[in-house]
Amino acid sequence: MKRESRVAPVRSPENWSPISWRTRTAVQQPSYADPLELESALHKLRELPPLVTSWEILALRGLLADAAEGRRFLLQGGDCAESFDDCTSPLISNRLKVILQMSLVLTHGLKLPIVRVGRFAGQYAKPRSADTETRNGVTLPCYRGDIVNAPAFDMVSRRADPQRLLLAHASSAMTMNFVRSLIDGGFADLHHPEYWDLAWVEHSPLQNEYRQMVESIGNSLRFMETLVGRSVADFQRVDFHTSHEALLLHYEEAQTRQVPRHWGWFNLSTHFPWIGMRTAAIDGAHVEYCRGIRNPIGVKVGTSTKPDQLLQLIDVLDPDNEAGRLTLIHRMGAKQVGKALPPLLAAVRNAGRKVLWCCDPMHGNTEALDSGVKTRRFENIRDELDQAFDIHAAEGTRLGGVHLELTGENVTECMGGARDLTEEDLSRAYRSSVDPRLNYEQSLELAMLIVRKRGDLRASA
Numbered sequence: 001m002k003r004e005s006r007v008a009p010v011r012s013p014e015n016w017s018p019i020s021w022r023t024r025t026a027v028q029q030p031s032y033a034d035p036l037e038l039e040s041a042l043h044k045l046r047e048l049p050p051l052v053t054s055w056e057i058l059a060l061r062g063l064l065a066d067a068a069e070g071r072r073f074l075l076q077g078g079d080c081a082e083s084f085d086d087c088t089s090p091l092i093s094n095r096l097k098v099i100l101q102m103s104l105v106l107t108h109g110l111k112l113p114i115v116r117v118g119r120f121a122g123q124y125a126k127p128r129s130a131d132t133e134t135r136n137g138v139t140l141p142c143y144r145g146d147i148v149n150a151p152a153f154d155m156v157s158r159r160a161d162p163q164r165l166l167l168a169h170a171s172s173a174m175t176m177n178f179v180r181s182l183i184d185g186g187f188a189d190l191h192h193p194e195y196w197d198l199a200w201v202e203h204s205p206l207q208n209e210y211r212q213m214v215e216s217i218g219n220s221l222r223f224m225e226t227l228v229g230r231s232v233a234d235f236q237r238v239d240f241h242t243s244h245e246a247l248l249l250h251y252e253e254a255q256t257r258q259v260p261r262h263w264g265w266f267n268l269s270t271h272f273p274w275i276g277m278r279t280a281a282i283d284g285a286h287v288e289y290c291r292g293i294r295n296p297i298g299v300k301v302g303t304s305t306k307p308d309q310l311l312q313l314i315d316v317l318d319p320d321n322e323a324g325r326l327t328l329i330h331r332m333g334a335k336q337v338g339k340a341l342p343p344l345l346a347a348v349r350n351a352g353r354k355v356l357w358c359c360d361p362m363h364g365n366t367e368a369l370d371s372g373v374k375t376r377r378f379e380n381i382r383d384e385l386d387q388a389f390d391i392h393a394a395e396g397t398r399l400g401g402v403h404l405e406l407t408g409e410n411v412t413e414c415m416g417g418a419r420d421l422t423e424e425d426l427s428r429a430y431r432s433s434v435d436p437r438l439n440y441e442q443s444l445e446l447a448m449l450i451v452r453k454r455g456d457l458r459a460s461a
Contacts, residue, residue, distance in 0.1 A: 011320065016292035018256040018265060021249055026285035028127045028247055028278055030148045030160035031141070038250070041162035045254040050268030051121065051172055052242065054259045054294075060241050060271050061296045063115045065324030067400040068356035073112050074327070074401025075103050076243060076272075076358065077443070078119025080435035081126045084146045087171040092178050094408025095120065096187070098440050100238070102447040109451025115241075119405070121175040122244035122270050124168045125251075126434050127278045143433070146171075147248055151433050165251050172269070176242065183240055243298070246273035249289055256293060264294045274298030274329065277363075280305075282312050291317050298327040298403075300360065303340040307347035314353055327356040329403050333364030334383040338391065345395040358401035359388040366435060373426055375436050378416030382449055389453045393461075402450065406438040417442035 032038045066072040077099055079086070095118070103114040124147035133142045133153070140158040143151045147168040150157035246252050246267070255269035267273055273293075277300045279286035290297050297317055301310065310328075318326045328348070332340045348355060361384040365376045385402065392399040412425045413436035430436075438446070 012264060013292045016288075018253050018289075018292070020292070021253070021285040021289040024283060024285040024288045025281070026249055027281075028144075029249065030144055031131075032160050032162055034162075038162040041165050042250055042254050045165055045169060045251070048166075048169055049173075050255060050257065051169070051176055052268055052271050054262045054266045054268070056241065057266055057268075057271050057295050058262070059239070060115070060117075061322075061324035063239070063324070064296050064327060064356050065354075066113075067115055068323065068354060068398070070398055070400065071112070072115050072400075073106055073110055074115045074117065074356065074358055074403075075099065075106060076117040076119060076401060077102070077404040077406045078243075079123060079407060080119075080405040080432060080437055081145055082120055082123045082171070082175075083433065084124075084167055084171050087174055089178060091409065092120075092175055093182060093187075095406075096179060096182060096240075096408075098406055098408040098443050101440075102443055103238070105444065105447040106450060109448070110454055115401070116238060117241045117243050117272055118179070119243055119403075121172040121179070121242040122168070124171070125245065125247040127245075127247060127276055145434075147251065165248075165254070168251065169255075169269070179240060183238060241271040243272035243274060244270050245276050246270075246286060246290060247276065247279065249285055252289060262294075265292055267293045267295050270295070272296050272298060272327075274300065274327075276300050277302050277304075277331070280313065282309070282316055287313065287316055296324055296327065298329050298358070300363075301328050301330045301344060302364070303332050303336045305340075305344060307343050310344055311347055311351055311353075314348070314351075314355070318353070318355075321352070321354050323354050324356075325354075327358050327401070329358045329360045330388070331360035331363040331403075332384065334361075334380040334387065336364065337384050337387050341388065341391050342395055345392065345397045349395065349397055356400050357392065357397060358403050359385055359399055360403040361385040361388070362403075362405045362435075362438075369423060369426075371423075373430065375423075375426060376414045378414055378421075378438075378442055378445075381414070381438075381442075382446065385446065385449065386453060389450075389457060393457050402446070404438060404443065404446065405435060406443045408440055411437060411439050413437050413439070414442055418445055 063072055067074045078095060099116055099118060103116050106114050125145040128142045128144055130142060132139050135153055140153060140155060143149060147164050148160050252267055252269060256265050256267050258265055273295055275286050275290055280299060281287065314326060330341055361381045362376060365380040365384060366374055368374050389399055410429055411431055412421050412429045413432055415421050415423060418441040
């Protein structure tokens with residue numbers, strides 16, 4: 001009851017319903033050839049069980065409110081885009097291992113509880129820069145993620161298929177079920193961090209430093225349990241939440257429901273939906289949809305975002321200035337963050353808005369090589385994150401989280417990092433169908449960077 005009272009909104013959104021977004025311009029939506037086929041799939045989707053619960057959503061809002069005040073730190077990470085073929089136990093468990101290991105590093109170094117949010121169990125849709133793609137004189141609809149169509153370049157694969165909405169729900173449910181089973185079964189137990197080991201990184205340059213950290217935590221844990229005379233149950237499991245971009249609005253609408261004992265509407269397909277750069281128009285359908293649900297909402301903020309525009313967006317999505325409601329995820333690029341971020345921080349700070357600031361150092365640093373391959377340089381990712389901490393400190397604001405695209409697989413998609421991957425390495429294990437992801441070593445290196453940076457800032461203060 002205490003947590004609920006902290007996040008209870010002041011008033012219901014006016015003139016809103018789960019379908020009011022249909023009266024606004026909806027960009028980045030697929031074109032379905034048969035409206036009746038679409039409606040049939042949506043009818044089935046509305047009857048399927050929800051993937052998350054309202055009390056989990058409200059609990060997460062409380063945790064994010066804590067992160068905004070510096071009492072916790074948000075770690076949000078996962079694939080750039082999930083695929084149905086990746087709904088397998090090894091891929092899911094390896095992704096979870098990376099996030100757990102990163103959170104262990106952050107907890108140990110920051111001396112703060114970590115809010116763990118996975119970019120999975122629903123991240124099946126991706127925004128695209130064009131509606132069509134042309135190869136060798138043949139033009140077809142673009143690939144919009146497995147929830148819409150398939151990546152193979154043929155007419156059948158690229159057709160927008162409403163049945164994929166149901167497959168996305170099923171794959172999300174299986175992913176969530178497996179993650180919950182792992183966590184409830186002791187997979188996240190701090191007494192056994194060896195459960196999180198990834199075989200392919202046995203000889204990683206970072207492995208010794210990580211092992212020493214794990215040993216230190218284990219010794220401290222055993223000492224504490226010796227003092228109290230029993231095992232500390234809180235260290236045997238962790239809270240874990242899901243997130244995805246609220247892009248395909250028919251899918252989000254079909255999972256938006258009212259529940260007993262809590263007023264208002266909840267998106268029960270995920271705990272934490274976010275609005276991307278391409279869909280953040282103040283009068284657009286995505287903002288209209290998100291303003292009415294009680295979930296915490298993330299908003300991507302880029303170099304084109306102006307202070308007045310951002311404040312107007314905050315007014316629409318969070319009119320009552322609720323703690324834990326809004327997370328602003330800035331993604332600028334290492335070369336532009338120093339100029340673009342400070343005016344936004346100052347505007348939000350001066351307006352007295354209660355937001356959680358989070359850094360996405362991935363999307364602003366994407367580049368295409370001469371070969372046509374998309375990649376990201378680890379040095380640019382690291383540099384943007386490093387600058388973001390300094391800028392927040394200078395502006396008197398707080399960077400309370402990080403948003404990363406990562407995987408537990410031995411991929412070579414981002415150059416640099418502990419093994420100093422080069423352009424020649426990319427072809428060895430480039431598996432992403434959309435954007436390049438950090439591998440385990442690069443992810444762990446970023447976690448260690450965050451710890452060192454926060455330590456340096458505390459020392460200078």
